[in-house]
Amino acid sequence: MHLTSLLALIPAVAASCFHNTPLARRVTVPSYGYTATQGPLNWYGLDPSTNVACATGTHQSPIVIGSSEISKVNNSTVTLYIPTVSDLEFENLGTTIEVPLTNGTLVVGNNTYTLAQFHFHTPSEHRIDEEHFPMEAHFVFSDEDGSIAVVGFLIDLTSTKDHSTPLLNTIFEDVNEIAEPGSTTELGLLDFSSVSRHFMNNDIYTYSGSLTTPPCTEGVSWYVSGLPLVLDVDTYNQVKKVLRFNSRYTQNVLGQEDLLQLAADELNGVVV
Amino acid sequence: MHLTSLLALIPAVAASCFHNTPLARRVTVPSYGYTATQGPLNWYGLDPSTNVACATGTHQSPIVIGSSEISKVNNSTVTLYIPTVSDLEFENLGTTIEVPLTNGTLVVGNNTYTLAQFHFHTPSEHRIDEEHFPMEAHFVFSDEDGSIAVVGFLIDLTSTKDHSTPLLNTIFEDVNEIAEPGSTTELGLLDFSSVSRHFMNNDIYTYSGSLTTPPCTEGVSWYVSGLPLVLDVDTYNQVKKVLRFNSRYTQNVLGQEDLLQLAADELNGVVV
Numbered sequence: 248m249h250l251t252s253l254l255a256l257i258p259a260v261a262a263s264c265f266h267n268t269p270l271a272r273r274v275t276v277p278s279y280g281y282t283a284t285q286g287p288l289n290w291y292g293l294d295p296s297t298n299v300a301c302a303t304g305t306h307q308s309p310i311v312i313g314s315s316e317i318s319k320v321n322n323s324t325v326t327l328y329i330p331t332v333s334d335l336e337f338e339n340l341g342t343t344i345e346v347p348l349t350n351g352t353l354v355v356g357n358n359t360y361t362l363a364q365f366h367f368h369t370p371s372e373h374r375i376d377e378e379h380f381p382m383e384a385h386f387v388f389s390d391e392d393g394s395i396a397v398v399g400f401l402i403d404l405t406s407t408k409d410h411s412t413p414l415l416n417t418i419f420e421d422v423n424e425i426a427e428p429g430s431t432t433e434l435g436l437l438d439f440s441s442v443s444r445h446f447m448n449n450d451i452y453t454y455s456g457s458l459t460t461p462p463c464t465e466g467v468s469w470y471v472s473g474l475p476l477v478l479d480v481d482t483y484n485q486v487k488k489v490l491r492f493n494s495r496y497t498q499n500v501l502g503q504e505d506l507l508q509l510a511a512d513e514l515n516g517v518v519v
Numbered sequence: 520m521h522l523t524s525l526l527a528l529i530p531a532v533a534a535s536c537f538h539n540t541p542l543a544r545r546v547t548v549p550s551y552g553y554t555a556t557q558g559p560l561n562w563y564g565l566d567p568s569t570n571v572a573c574a575t576g577t578h579q580s581p582i583v584i585g586s587s588e589i590s591k592v593n594n595s596t597v598t599l600y601i602p603t604v605s606d607l608e609f610e611n612l613g614t615t616i617e618v619p620l621t622n623g624t625l626v627v628g629n630n631t632y633t634l635a636q637f638h639f640h641t642p643s644e645h646r647i648d649e650e651h652f653p654m655e656a657h658f659v660f661s662d663e664d665g666s667i668a669v670v671g672f673l674i675d676l677t678s679t680k681d682h683s684t685p686l687l688n689t690i691f692e693d694v695n696e697i698a699e700p701g702s703t704t705e706l707g708l709l710d711f712s713s714v715s716r717h718f719m720n721n722d723i724y725t726y727s728g729s730l731t732t733p734p735c736t737e738g739v740s741w742y743v744s745g746l747p748l749v750l751d752v753d754t755y756n757q758v759k760k761v762l763r764f765n766s767r768y769t770q771n772v773l774g775q776e777d778l779l780q781l782a783a784d785e786l787n788g789v790v791v
Contacts, residue, residue: 282583282649283771288778292785302786311554370642370651377554377763379642381653404752406678480676480752491649496768499555506560511783513564514574 276341276428279461287495288507290461301463302507307498308456309372312471320451320470326354327398327446329362329386329439337418341428342460343367343493344486346418351439353388353396355470360388360396369490371401372459373471374497375452380475381483383494385459395458396468398446403475404483412476414442419482426489442476449474459495548613548700551733559767560779562733573735574779579770580728581644584743592723592742598626599670599718601634601658601711609690613700614732615639615765616758618690623711625660625668627742632660632668641762643673644731645743646769647724652747653755655766657731667730668740670718675747676755684748686714691754698761714748721746731767 279290291302300307310317329351338345343366351362364387371380382402389395408416417435424432450473457465478486499506551562563574572579582589601623610617615638623634636659643655654674661667680688689707696704722745729737750758771778 282646282769283775283778284781286769286778288768288782289785292781295785302782370653374554374764378759379764381642404676404756406752480678484676487650492646492651496560497554497558503555506555506558507779507782508786509556509564510560510574510779511786513561513567514780514783515787 274338274340274429274431277461280342281492281494290463291507294461298461298463300457300465301461302511303505304457304463304465305499305502305505306456306465307463307505308459308467308469309374309495309497310454310456310501311374311377311497312452312454314376314452314473317452317454319473320355320453322447322449322451324356325447325451325470326352327443328352329443331436331438331440333434333436335434335437336431337422337425337434338431339425339428339489340366344422344425344490346434351386351388353386353398353470355396355468358390358394358396358468360390360394363387363389367486367490368459368494369487369492370494372494372497373399373401375401375473382478382486384476394466394468395464396470399469399471400442400446401472401475402478404480405477406480408479408482410477411479411482412442412445414439415476415478416482419478419486422482422486422489445474445476446470446472454501456501546610546612546701546703549733552614553764553766562735563779566733570733570735572729572737573733574783575777576729576735576737577771577774577777578728578737579735579777580731580739580741581646581767581769582726582728582773583646583649583769584724584726586648586724586745589724589726591745592627592725594719594721594723596628597719597723597742598624599658599715600624601715603708603710603712605706605708607706607709608703609694609697609706610703611697611700611761612638616694616697616762618706623658623660625658625670625742627668627740630662630666630668630740632662632666635659635661639758639762640731640766641759641764642766644766644769645671645673647673647745654750654758656748666738666740667736668742671741671743672714672718673744673747674750676752677749678752680751680754682749683751683754684714684717686711687748687750688754691750691758694754694758694761717746717748718742718744726773728773 291298345366347364353360368383371383380401384400386398421432452471454469456469457463563570617638619636625632640655643652652673656672658670693704724743728739728741729735
C-alpha cells in the first residue's frame with residue numbers, strides 16, 4: 248500500500264467530470280517501480296533520506312503470515328463499513344491501480360479509521376503459510392492522529408464470473424481503459440456490503456508493519472483477511488496486462504534484521 | 520532452475536517401482552527457501568563460499584525481458600526434441616516440483632545439449648515487458664563440456680482444460696499426491712511434440728544468465744519462449760497449493776551491478 252493518494256484526494260474528486268475527454272485528469276506517476284534499480288531492492292538508494300526504512304526497518308511489510316504465529320483479531324471488536332457509491336474514479340498510477348474513496352470507516356476496538364483509497368497488487372504481497380495469491384487488494388485508512396491501518400484481501404482465481412466476488416467484477420469491468428499509466432476511468436455502482444461481511448465473518452490476521460511502497464513507513468496496523476476474495480480468470484488476465492507486476496518481496500520475520508541490512512553486513516564481512 | 524537433480528538422476532530411476540508404497544523413494548530437500556533468511560536475499564549468507572554469485576553476480580537470472588532489447592534466436596537454427604515417454608517420476612523437492620528426464624536434446628547452431636530435468640516455478644521468474652505470469656517451466660540441459668542451457672516457458676491461465684496445453688494437463692493430473700516436500704508420484708504418457716513445435720515456431724528470447732537458485736552459477740544459456748503455454752485455473756489452484764511460492768526476484772540489468780551489492784554499497788555509504 249502507499250501514501251501517495253492520501254495527500255491528493257481533493258483534485259481526484261474535482262476532475263472526475265472530465266472523464267474520457269481531452270481534459271481528463273492525468274494522475275501523477277511515482278518515480279519508483281518494480282524492476283532493477285527502480286525496484287524494491289533499491290528504493291532506499293532512490294532517496295536515502297526519505298526511504299531509509301525500506302532497507303533498515305525491522306517491522307516491514309509484506310510478510311509471510313504463519314497462520315499459527317500471527318495474531319488474529321477478535322471479530323466481535325471489528326466493524327468495516329463502506330457505503331454504496333457510484334461514479335468513482337479508477338486511476339492507473341503506474342505503480343498500482345487505485346480508487347480514491349473517503350466514505351468508509353474501520354473500527355477496531357476503540358480505534359476509528361477513515362478510508363482514503365483502495366488499490367491492487369499482482370501477484371499478492373502477503374503470503375499465508377508460504378502460499379501466494381494472484382492478486383491482493385489494500386484498503387488504506389487513517390485515524391485523526393494520522394495513524395494508518397490497512398485492510399488486506401488476498402484474491403484467488405476461479406473459472407467463471409458466476410463465482411467471482413461481485414464487487415471485483417464491477418471494479419474491473421473497464422480496466423482496459425486505464426492501461427496507460429496516468430490515465431483514469433469511472434466506475435459503476437460499487438456495493439461493498441458483502442465484502443465487509445466477508446471481512447468481519449472470517450479470520451483476520453493482524454500485525455504492526457509498514458507501507459509496502461516508499462517511504463516504507465512503519466507503525467501501520469495491518470488487518471489481513473484469512474479467506475481470499477475470488478476473481479474470474481478472464482478478468483484477471485485483463486488486470487494483469489495493466490498491472491503487470493507490482494509486488495514487493497516478503498520481508499524479514501517481524502523484529503528481526505532487515506534482509507537488505509543483513510545482506511550488506513554479510514557482503515562487508517560483518518559477523519552477524 | 521537448479522542444479523540439484525543434475526547430480527542425482529540414477530537413484531530417481533531406480534526407485535520408481537516403489538511409488539506409493541512405504542518404500543517410496545524420498546527425494547532430498549534443499550536447505551534454501553523463499554522466505555526471510557532462507558530466501559533469495561540471504562542465499563549468499565547461507566553459504567558465502569559457494570553462493571557468492573547470488574549476491575555479487577552481474578549476469579544473474581531471472582530478468583525482466585524487454586522484448587525490443589533482448590536478442591531473439593534465429594528459429595531455423597533451433598531444434599528441441601523430447602521423445603514421448605511414460606512412467607516418469609514427479610518429485611516435490613520442497614523448492615520446486617521436478618521431473619528427472621534424460622531423453623531429449625536441444626540443438627542451437629553447433630551446440631548440442633542433453634536434457635536433465637524439468638521443473639516449475641510460481642509465479643513466473645522471468646517477466647516480459649514487465650508483465651509476470653502465474654507459472655514458469657524450466658527444461659534444464661547440459662552439453663558434454665558441462666555448459667548449461669535452459670528452455671523457459673511462461674504459463675498463462677485459461678478458464679477450462681479444453682484450452683490448456685495438453686502436456687501440462689497430464690503432468691499436473693495427480694499433483695495433489697506430491698503435496699509433501701520429499702514425496703514422489705508417477706506420471707502418465709507425456710507427449711512433448713506440440714510443446715516442442717510451440718517453442719520452435721515462436722519468438723525465442725536468449726541471453727547469458729545464471730541458475731535462479733543457489734549457487735546461482737553464471738554462464739547459463741537461456742532460451743525463453745515469447746509465447747506462454749496455457750494452464751486451466753482449477754489445475755493451477757491445485758499446483759499453487761503444492762508449490763506455494765518459489766520465484767526469485769528479478770535481477771539487475773544484464774552487466775550492471777548486482778542489486779544486493781548495490782544495496783550494500785549504499786548502506787555503507789559508498790558512492791556508486
